[in-house]
Amino acid sequence: MSVNPTAAELIARSNRLGSDPKNTNYAGGNTSAKGTEIDPVTGEPVELLWVKGSGGDLGTLKPEGLAVLRLDRMRALQDVYPGLDREDEMVAAFDYTLHGKGGAAPSIDTAMHGLVDAAHVDHLHPDSGIAIATAADGPELTAKIFGDKVVWVPWRRPGFQLGLDIAAIKADNPQAIGTILGGHGITAWGDTSEEAEANSLWIIDTAATYIEANSRPEPFGPALDGYAPLPEAERRAKAAALAPTIRGLASADRPVVGHFTDSPEVLDFLASAEHPRLTALGTSCPDHFLRTKVKPLTVDLPATASAEDVIERLGTLHEAYREDYQAYYDRHATADSPAIRGADPLIVLVPGVGMFSFGKDKQTARVAGEFYVNAINVMRGAEGLSTYAPIDEAEKFAIEYWALEEAKLQRQPAPKPLATRIALVTGAASGIGKAIATRLVAEGAVVAIADLSLEKAQAAASELGTTDVAIGIAADVSNEAAVQAAIDETVLAFGGLDLVVNNAGLSLSKSLLETTEADWDLQHNVMAKGSFLVSKAAARVLIDQKLGGDIVYISSKNSVFAGPNNIAYSATKADQAHQVRLLAAELGEYGVKVNGINPDGVVRGSGIFASGWGANRAKTYGIDEQDLGKFYAQRTILKREVVPENVANAVFAICTSDFSHTTGLHIPVDAGVAAAFLR
Incomplete structure (x- = not known):
């Protein structure tokens, strides 16, 4: 054309x-x-x-x-x-x-x-x-x-x-x-x-x-004692500790995805004496406040305050913010005004730490943060020459709740089933994990793809889209510090966490007498211990957010089926299967559902099968390795080969609202293996 x-x-x-x-x-x-x-x-x-x-x-x-x-x-x-x-x-x-x-x-x-x-x-x-x-x-x-x-x-x-x-x-x-x-x-x-x-x-x-x-030398006034930016490592650790609570508060009316910014513009602004006055004045350009709300929630504690003190203060500040926004709406709304769109902040500022911004997806959250940086630059310029004087509140309301703006919002497509959900999938650079991450993204979630290889994780993430959709992170799930770092990285990238899939795994197909202590420890460290460590670190975030959530274990048919030459793998899968039941009972009071998926015979695209497991299983059954998938299919009731996408479908289903009342369940994805029926 x-x-x-x-x-x-x-x-x-x-x-x-x-x-x-x-x-x-x-x-x-x-x-x-x-x-x-x-x-x-x-x-x-x-x-x-x-x-x-x-x-x-x-x-x-x-x-x-x-x-x-x-x-x-x-x-x-x-x-x-x-x-x-x-x-x-x-x-x-x-x-x-x-x-x-x-x-x-x-x-x-x-x-x-x-x-x-x-x-x-x-x-x-x-x-x-x-x-x-x-x-x-x-x-x-x-x-x-x-x-x-x-x-x-x-x-x-x-x-x-x-x-x-x-x-x-x-x-x-x-x-x-x-x-x-x-x-x-x-x-x-x-x-x-x-x-x-x-x-x-x-x-x-x-x-x-x-x-x-x-411009005068200090447009935002002199530096405030105790408000200087924290050193980077300390700053980001504190941000990760605060993020779940802040996201939970920002999601009181409707769930949102977050973005964290600790740029010099933000940190310097929050370290200056005039930032409380200026944040209270709000933004001016319509493009700014339509995405940031008329003003942010600003924590009124110094950078030296502990994360615990900030979290305690946030509850009071959030309540006051909601009351203030409701009053703003009530002052200006008329009979023809659209209904209030929620009273939670879209921008939360924490001195010494940075800015948390929120939106219906990661891109919207990131852009909201960019707009507030624009607003900081505007305030710096205006204060440097004169006094910052944004348009008045009534005009802001007239635009924020303009019938034309409401019509634009109503034209937006309906959200996908997993919109605003933040997922972490372990072992997701290939096979079942990659298929799960792909399905979650297709259904509207944002995903952190965790894998032992950072390079492979980032490559898999890039196939799914930009970093507004998926990120790749390194995670040795057998190491507690590495697991916590992966959780923190996810939280800082997307604001929090809603859905964890324990998929990382490996297998060595050996008989009892051939299985060494090292073989046993390796498989248990990755799957049993690894799932425990990931679930424990994730549970802290889910509990602090107060938004519920899902933990899904990719266990195995072998968790209930006794087969030959498979003791270490099957035993650790049984461990994972019981973790599902134990955590479902413990985390239910926080609205967290814990369920398991029991696949079998997933040969195509499987990292486990490609690493020698397939050859060993084929040898056990006396068939050629390339025929293993067909062999597994023929021994099932449905005579169908199981592929990674079938497992991904089950993960998606169990995390939707259709299964809002289901926890502690194991779903077989094995095309029907009677010996593995749950009894």
Whole structure:
């Protein structure tokens, strides 16, 4: 499919601007271009507006992310604009100006792009520009920094009237190349795509240069005693200890996934005297507070406070935060307002440690954290030159609970069954573990793939997607310190833990007399002891979160079936099987379900079979190794070969809400082996 040259030029400019975080935040801002195309109905040229559609990201924008409108019809909407009281109706009216089929839905900012008399328009959210836009003396700073090339626009909610305002400013100020939008961002324009981009960058860079040259030395005030960042190892250990409790609090209304940030920007901000005042003021740019809530929950204890003291304080702070947010909603909600979307924080700040951010998935949580770093940069710039003065609370509420924002949220697809679930699967670089991780990701979970080989674990994780979906970590499950490190790494990557699959294993097929003490110890250390260590470390997280959870053991048919030449393996599998029963009885009071899966004859893709076990079992049964899978299938009731995906299916099923009342169960995945029926 060919792309109009003007649209192609717009895509290239958008990608350049959006890929540099100094220019705009993720999914923030929009760009446009005006040009002509042949109308397929009349065969005559028609003037069009290409503009980034609702919900897109400039850095990754593609042609299908553009809304395409007939410019004459779009501008004709000025004649029917009903005024500010009925502003929202204009977004639906854009649908009647669309050209062709497909394309993205027009955003609220479409009017800004269509009404301004310039061929190319950029609206961006740079930290430097928003710093000027949120300064108490923003109008004076705008004139001082930019002269008459950039015009101040007082805060107005995005919409048709703002488009009319900027169009009028452009007409009245022919020398101007753009505007500072009070409390919000910047807009720039040009006769060519190159000129618009250059003007945008000039505004951004000029603002940044001025701030750097003129900011007072300590924009956030002097350092607070006891609030300095902890050393890295101590900081991350404390973060891992706090994370489960914080995620549990952030999930009081609905479960969320987390992200941890301990960047210098965050740590320095929290070490400064003015951070309590500034965090209470909240963010200003709509893109910021729509993803971070209007303000964060900030722990009011020094970095020197113990993790136990912080955890105790968090309960009180969370209760106060919820009451404050409910009061904010009640102050501004009307009969037509959408229902409150939850009163839990999306950003939690801990001095000396860092920032925990939350969202419906890992990407949303990570981006929320990035937005709050943007907000910190904005506050630094504004405080360095003046005083930070975000838009007022009523305006924030009007945007947060805007009918148009609610409609956007309602258009989102329904979550997958395991959405917001955080899983750790051991021995997951191959075979059954890899199949389990793959299925969990497909059903919406995020997964830490743990394996003895870090390289193999990371390779398996990369096959499943980005680090927002899966990470690979090293884990020797027979070593308690290594297990704790793996749990901590999972918690810091995703905010917590919901689902643990004890899958790591190995086997040496030997008779009683051939089995050495070392053989016995090796298998028991990895499977019996390893499952115990992983379950113990995971249980601490699950209990602290207070969100329930699942622990699943991949045991074996051999845990109940007595076969030849298999004493060490079968004995340790029986140990695992009874751990399921013991832990189900012990952890039930915390809402944690513990269940087991008993596979058999999983030859295809199995790391155990590939390591010599298959050859030994084939020798035991007097068959060729390549026929082992078929052999196992023929001895089953169903005459079906068991593959790793069958085991993964059982793990998924037992962790869904359909089995919310099932614990202590062992599920056979063996195609039917009567001798292994549970009795």
